[in-house]
Amino acid sequence: MxxxxxxxxxxxxxxxxxxxxxxxxxxxxxFTLTLDADGEESAGRFAPGQFSMLYVYGVxxxxxxxxxxxxxxxxxxxxxxxxxxxxxxLVNRQAGESIGVRGPFGTTWPLEAARGKxxxxxxxxxxxxxxxxxxxxxxxxxxxYVRLMVLYGARSPKxxxxxxxxxxxxxxxxxxxxxxxxxxGVNWRGYVGVVTTLFRYVRMHPGRTIxxxxxxxxxxxxxxxELDKRGLxxxxxxxxxxxxxxxxxxxxxxxxxxxxxxxxxxxxxxxTQMRPWLEKHEL
Amino acid sequence: xAMDTTxxxxxxxxxxxxxxxxxxxSALRQxxxxxxxxxxxxxxxxxDSIEKLEDLPVGWGDEQQPGHYRLxxxxxxxxxxxxxxxxxxxxxxxxxxxxxxxxERQDGAFKVLRPAPPSARSAFLGVxxxxxxxxxxxxxxxxxxxxxxxxxxxxxxxxxxxxxxCTEAGANCFCASMKTGPxxxxxxxLSLTExxxxxxxxxxxxxxxxxxxxxxxxxxxxxxxxxxxxxxLKRAQSAADxxxxxMGRSVDTEGLHDVLYDNFEHPxxxxxxxxxxxxxxxxxxxxxxxxxxxxxxxxxxxxxAERWRKWDSCFTDGFSYIHGGSVRLxxxxxxxxxxxxxxxxxxxxxxxxxxxxxxxCITWCPGKIxxxxxxxxxxxxxxxA
Amino acid sequence: xxxxxxxxxxxDHPFLEGxxxxxxxxxxxxxxxxxxxxxxxxxxxxxxxSLFYLLLSxxxxxxxxxxxxxxxxxxxxAGDEMGxxxxxxxxxxxxxxxxxxxxxxxxxxxxxxxxxFDQDTAFGYQFMQRLIKVxxxxxxxxxxxxxxxxxxGGAKMA
Numbered sequence: 047m048x049x050x051x052x053x054x055x056x057x058x059x060x061x062x063x064x065x066x067x068x069x070x071x072x073x074x075x076x077f078t079l080t081l082d083a084d085g086e087e088s089a090g091r092f093a094p095g096q097f098s099m100l101y102v103y104g105v106x107x108x109x110x111x112x113x114x115x116x117x118x119x120x121x122x123x124x125x126x127x128x129x130x131x132x133x134x135x136l137v138n139r140q141a142g143e144s145i146g147v148r149g150p151f152g153t154t155w156p157l158e159a160a161r162g163k164x165x166x167x168x169x170x171x172x173x174x175x176x177x178x179x180x181x182x183x184x185x186x187x188x189x190x191y192v193r194l195m196v197l198y199g200a201r202s203p204k205x206x207x208x209x210x211x212x213x214x215x216x217x218x219x220x221x222x223x224x225x226x227x228x229x230x231g232v233n234w235r236g237y238v239g240v241v242t243t244l245f246r247y248v249r250m251h252p253g254r255t256i257x258x259x260x261x262x263x264x265x266x267x268x269x270x271x272e273l274d275k276r277g278l279x280x281x282x283x284x285x286x287x288x289x290x291x292x293x294x295x296x297x298x299x300x301x302x303x304x305x306x307x308x309x310x311x312x313x314x315x316x317x318t319q320m321r322p323w324l325e326k327h328e329l
Numbered sequence: 330x331a332m333d334t335t336x337x338x339x340x341x342x343x344x345x346x347x348x349x350x351x352x353x354x355s356a357l358r359q360x361x362x363x364x365x366x367x368x369x370x371x372x373x374x375x376x377d378s379i380e381k382l383e384d385l386p387v388g389w390g391d392e393q394q395p396g397h398y399r400l401x402x403x404x405x406x407x408x409x410x411x412x413x414x415x416x417x418x419x420x421x422x423x424x425x426x427x428x429x430x431x432x433e434r435q436d437g438a439f440k441v442l443r444p445a446p447p448s449a450r451s452a453f454l455g456v457x458x459x460x461x462x463x464x465x466x467x468x469x470x471x472x473x474x475x476x477x478x479x480x481x482x483x484x485x486x487x488x489x490x491x492x493x494x495c496t497e498a499g500a501n502c503f504c505a506s507m508k509t510g511p512x513x514x515x516x517x518x519l520s521l522t523e524x525x526x527x528x529x530x531x532x533x534x535x536x537x538x539x540x541x542x543x544x545x546x547x548x549x550x551x552x553x554x555x556x557x558x559x560x561x562l563k564r565a566q567s568a569a570d571x572x573x574x575x576m577g578r579s580v581d582t583e584g585l586h587d588v589l590y591d592n593f594e595h596p597x598x599x600x601x602x603x604x605x606x607x608x609x610x611x612x613x614x615x616x617x618x619x620x621x622x623x624x625x626x627x628x629x630x631x632x633x634a635e636r637w638r639k640w641d642s643c644f645t646d647g648f649s650y651i652h653g654g655s656v657r658l659x660x661x662x663x664x665x666x667x668x669x670x671x672x673x674x675x676x677x678x679x680x681x682x683x684x685x686x687x688x689x690c691i692t693w694c695p696g697k698i699x700x701x702x703x704x705x706x707x708x709x710x711x712x713x714a
Numbered sequence: 715x716x717x718x719x720x721x722x723x724x725x726d727h728p729f730l731e732g733x734x735x736x737x738x739x740x741x742x743x744x745x746x747x748x749x750x751x752x753x754x755x756x757x758x759x760x761x762x763x764s765l766f767y768l769l770l771s772x773x774x775x776x777x778x779x780x781x782x783x784x785x786x787x788x789x790x791x792a793g794d795e796m797g798x799x800x801x802x803x804x805x806x807x808x809x810x811x812x813x814x815x816x817x818x819x820x821x822x823x824x825x826x827x828x829x830x831f832d833q834d835t836a837f838g839y840q841f842m843q844r845l846i847k848v849x850x851x852x853x854x855x856x857x858x859x860x861x862x863x864x865x866x867g868g869a870k871m872a
Contacts, residue, residue, distance in 0.1 A: 129653075328662035
């Protein structure tokens with residue numbers, strides 16, 4: 047009887063107390079924390095798509111995707127949206143304070159499977175953060191990939207992340223970056239509409255494209271519908287799922303989604319695994 | 330009775346009487362084991378510290394039905410004459426509350442202090458086959474999966490198990506359906522089958538012992554015992570067969586995994602949801618349920634912070650909370666999650682069913698919900714009379 | 715200099731994909747090539763404008779103004795149609811349309827188009843079929859936009 051997780055019986059990674067190097071405001075409610083990982087052996091190593099459990103002394107622990115450059119192992123970068131008590135505590139750290147870091151955990155974006163192909167990245171809102179390491183990796187190994195297409199949607203212009211980087215990436219050869227917002231204002235001259243409205247401006251070659259999607263679940267479902275219409279096979283579509291997590295090591299039971307533990311069987315899943323579960327209500 | 334001084338081999342059998350059982354308890358205590366076993370407390374049989382034979386529920390049996398539990402006095406003075414206690418051994422291997430660490434603040438930074446592992450050794454006396462299966466499945470989760478839980482491992486390594494084979498089935502029992510009992514096959518250091526019969530007009534009360542491990546053999550070596558005779562073995566076998574043939578309930582497990590996943594929107598879920606109070610009793614008494622939550626707190630001066638791990642239940646409305654709402658908001662979705670996990674998802678995750686057929690969830694449900702009946706309804710089989 | 719004929723341009727436009735050559739011809743006879751410069755208001759709220767457009771290049775934003783602000787709710791670009799409400803006649807425009815950059819388009823007099831549909835119902839059916847597909851897609855997208863999926867706490871649900 048085959049089970050879902052390889053029983054590697056590893057000791058769970060310990061918690062390292064890492065110092066905050068900087069906290070940078072991305073927009074009105076989102077901040078990027080950079081932690082210094084130089085001192086601890088391999089504390090800064092991760093693969094794109096993985097997450098850490100970040101502990102704020104006395105407050106609590108949260109799963110946060112790592113959103114920095116995997117090549118830069120001397121630091122760990124996290125983009126955090128302040129929506130509640132714990133995230134608020136996280137973004138209010140000062141440089142020099144320590145944050146407990148456990149990890150990295152979880153499955154990774156399919157950078158191997160995407161070699162020699164076009165990569166289509168579709169991100170919504172804070173979902174661009176777990177995908178940024180993919181872009182970093184591709185740009186460092188540019189010849190391993192063909193075209194890079196980034197479609198990014200956010201609520202409004204003031205909710206956009208990494209605007210400067212998006213513009214820079216858009217200028218690179220064989221790279222298409224399109225950004226849209228649900229609601230625009232007078233100063234926004236970019237696209238307005240849900241992220242699927244950007245698809246008509248992208249040429250996609252089914253069979254030669256790997257799609258990586260991250261954003262609110264509703265957004266991922268309607269993006270997948272669009273990719274399906276355009277003939278992308280389920281096995282070439284990957285998404286990042288999210289559920290309540292307490293332990294990140296498959297013991298607390300909270301992150302279960304059907305038969306999967308999002309912390310160890312995910313968060314990155316090929317759509318072939320998620321298809322039967324995504325449309326089930328209150329799973 | 331001549332004492333056999335050779336070290337009993339694994340797989341060997343012997344017969345001991347009540348005073349030998351008493352001596353066994355003393356021997357364990359002398360070796361530094363904290364003996365934990367069934368005891369009568371607050372009108373139920375629970376797991377408690379055992380110092381002597383009389384602490385065990387001698388002469389007590391139980392009556393279990395959906396939402397019903399009563400102790401009843403037995404006439405035969407059986408030591409293990411009950412089906413199963415209110416809780417199994419879970420709380421001793423997977424504690425309801427566990428301090429994970431303490432942290433001390435040090436100007437902007439902090440130091441994490443790990444608690445010392447428990448040094449006490451425990452001997453579980455009276456573990457039923459279904460409970461052994463439950464321990465085995467928790468071994469699979471905490472020791473045999475992607476990661477290993479050090480707290481569980483430390484307790485598990487320091488635990489000796491003396492199993493008890495059932496000679497009577499309870500009204501809520503269905504271990505035979507789940508293929509987890511009534512006899513313990515492996516996973517014990519010693520196993521006991523209680524034999525009570527009349528011979529030449531006199532009442533006989535003995536135990537057939539089987540050695541399951543070298544440690545078990547070592548402990549048995551110091552106990553008065555005799556070689557089993559053919560009729561001891563026959564008596565034990567027929568008691569086991571009897572128990573297996575008179576299970577109170579049953580579950581058809583054939584293809585059950587697919588049946589549950591294929592019936593996600595079956596109307597039965599709405600019907601059981603109308604009765605379920607989501608009180609979480611079932612998850613508390615279930616010997617395989619393992620979900621926990623984490624609580625972080627500081628003392629008043631914030632000099633020390635602690636993290637505690639505590640039992641949790643998928644029936645609580647905040648269990649699946651994410652992004653301002655719970656994924657499983659309705660009681661229906663939570664009941665469905667629990668049942669589907671036990672009989673379907675568990676198989677994908679750990680290679681076996683999560684249910685061991687002990688029937689505790691049926692006994693302790695205030696809504697008298699019977700999972701064997703729910704499974705039957707989901708399979709589309711009409712309830713038998 | 716533009717080397718394609720108007721007929722070629724129409725044939726290549728996604729909205730008219732699959733239309734029979736004689737229908738393309740009919741449409742070409744009614745078409746006018748137009749250009750808008752950056753920030754030009756193509757139509758205003760309330761306009762009983764009777765033009766229907768097929769966009770060829772550039773970007774147009776549908777906007778609505780409220781005290782102190784202008785909210786952009788949709789952008790349209792090459793390959794899109796614009797002003798479908800003109801084809802139904804009746805009430806004026808709900809939104810205003812502003813060219814965000816230089817825009818080239820083909821415009822049709824909606825009243826004359828409707829006349830042609832009445833005379834040639836087969837042509838009318840083909841056209842309306844395409845129109846309803848576009849409007850349906852637009853409606854779906856608008857509904858998804860309404861959900862406000864990026865709002866903290868997830869989508870705006872009861």
